Amino acid sequence: MAQEIERKFLVIGEFKSSAFAQSRIVQGYISSARGRTVRVRIRDDKGYLTIKGASNTSGTSRYEWEKELPLSEAEELMRLCEPGIIDKTRYLVRSGKHVFEVDEFYGENEGLIVAEVELASEDEAFVKPDFIGEEVTGDIRYYNSQLMKKPYKTW
Numbered sequence: 001m002a003q004e005i006e007r008k009f010l011v012i013g014e015f016k017s018s019a020f021a022q023s024r025i026v027q028g029y030i031s032s033a034r035g036r037t038v039r040v041r042i043r044d045d046k047g048y049l050t051i052k053g054a055s056n057t058s059g060t061s062r063y064e065w066e067k068e069l070p071l072s073e074a075e076e077l078m079r080l081c082e083p084g085i086i087d088k089t090r091y092l093v094r095s096g097k098h099v100f101e102v103d104e105f106y107g108e109n110e111g112l113i114v115a116e117v118e119l120a121s122e123d124e125a126f127v128k129p130d131f132i133g134e135e136v137t138g139d140i141r142y143y144n145s146q147l148m149k150k151p152y153k154t155w
Contacts, residue, residue, distance in 0.1 A: 103116075
C-alpha cells in the first residue's frame with residue numbers, strides 16, 4: 001500500500017524566483033467523499049487518476065494510488081466529475097533535501113497559495129523556506145476536494 005506523508009503550509013512570501021519548475025493543473029473529483037476521494041487531473045499534457053484514502057488523526061499520512069492516463073482519457077473522465085474544478089499552477093522549490101510543491105490557485109480559490117512537502121516519515125526533519133507561514137496540515141478546508149465544494153473566496 002502506497003502511503004503519502006506530507007505537511008501543508010500557507011505561503012506568506014515570494015517563492016516564484018526560487019522555483020525550478022512549474023506546471024498548470026486542472027483537476028476534478030469523481031468522488032469527493034471524505035476518506036475515499038477519486039481525482040482526475042490534467043497536468044500540462046498528461047492525465048492522472050488518483051485514489052486517496054482517509055487521513056490519519058494528524059492529517060499527515062494517508063493511502064494514495066495514482067496512475068498516469070492518456071490525455072484523451074483524462075479529458076473524458078473530467079466530464080464525470082462533481083461540480084467544481086480546481087485550477088492552479090504548481091511551482092517546485094527546493095529547500096535542503098526536499099522539494100516543496102507550491103500551489104497558486106485561480107478562479108473561486110484565487111488568493112490562496114499553499115505549499116506541501118512530502119516526507120519519508122511523519123517526524124522527518126526538513127528546512128522551511130522563508131516563504132512558509134502557518135501550518136494547515138489536517139485542516140480539511142485546505143484539501144483540494146473541499147476547496148471545490150467550498151472555495152476559498154467564500155470563507
